[in-house]
């Protein structure tokens with residue numbers, strides 16, 4: 303990667319209309335973000351009870367990460383600071399609700415209501431001071447404390463991050479621990495410069511936590527990035543190695559496009575305001591099997 | 592924005608103690624049908640602040656929810672489908688959310704509430 307977007311401009315400026323469009327129409331990016339989101343969802347280790355959950359997507363952008371949540375049947379609320387990215391999300395008719403907001407200002411959500419959080423390629427942005435009034439430490443603190451508050455007991459938050467260096471990783475991790483989270487960093491493909499991916503996996507509250515989930519590697523052996531975790535973080539570790547999440551079933555019984563169109567037509571006949579049908583209406587979700 | 596999200600959202604302005612519920616000023620409401628999932632509704636019922644939800648649904652022009660509720664109602668298909676409709680099918684497209692304590696308006700455009708705070712509100 304040539305230069306880090308974080309060093310170019312503040313996020314709401316960097317992700318302008320042109321960049322938001324370019325970002326979302328790159329099939330390479332779409333693919334990468336989808337697989338990162340799948341992995342984050344797996345690390346969330348939601349209860350395997352087939353009931354949709356209410357999740358947050360922090361730095362949701364144009365909805366590439368949120369779409370993975372929808373495909374798995376969950377409801378989500380996405381927060382992003384870039385109006386252009388959110389506009390693209392609206393155009394693409396994502397199923398989550400969108401909020402224009404700055405995670406560094408803290409989240410205005412009621413306590414204990416959120417079942418899980420993902421954030422894909424976004425939190426490293428908090429390490430920059432884009433305005434004279436910005437203090438990264440305070441902004442990270444505001445973010446993690448408010449996040450901790452809105453999570454249900456035992457819920458997890460998984461952040462895929464691109465820290466610029468060790469200091470940034472430490473900064474983020476420390477802020478999370480101070481806010482009360484337990485957990486640490488999971489590294490997938492640590493030996494590959496290209497495929498290496500870092501996930502900050504956090505739990506909140508009491509539910510028993512034994513060991514960090516393991517990272518993936520090409521040789522099929524699992525690995526954990528020991529040098530990135532200091533003693534403090536190892537006192538509490540994230541729950542037992544979970545089974546890969548069962549593919550959930552509700553998509554299968556989906557009534558699909560025709561059903562939605564019929565239902566919309568009914569609502570229109572009753573004189574209600576219903577958006578027009580587009581190519582996105584009831585689009586087929588990826589087959590999960 | 593659906594009422595599901597509205598019911599979780601509160602005003603985050605510095606110094607505000609009771610930022611919930613945000614009052615809804617609805618200029619445009621749209622309906623988008625989604626399939627009902629009774630299990631999800633039962634879970635959400637435990638989380639939803641009913642009074643705020645009831646008021647919100649009224650300000651969106653929907654008056655079919657009961658004043659008082661108890662979990663026994665979750666057995667009723669009629670109740671579930673109304674709850675479902677109000678929670679997940681009504682969208683605030685244009686309008687505003689108003690902080691109950693300070694009166695600060697958070698505008699809603701194209702369904703997206705602008706929750707960005709001014710510097711002196713952080």
Ligand SMILES: C[S@@+](CC[C@H](N)C(=O)[O-])C[C@H]1O[C@@H](n2cnc3c(N)ncnc32)[C@H](O)[C@@H]1O
Nearest residue numbers: 313335361363366367382383384404405424427
């Ligand atoms: C690389 S994009 C990822 C978007 C999406 N998660 C995905 O996987 O495609 C990073 C996003 O983080 C958002 N972001 C950066 N700083 C933010 C902040 N302080 N608050 C909210 N969102 C922020 C940016 O606007 C951008 O949309």
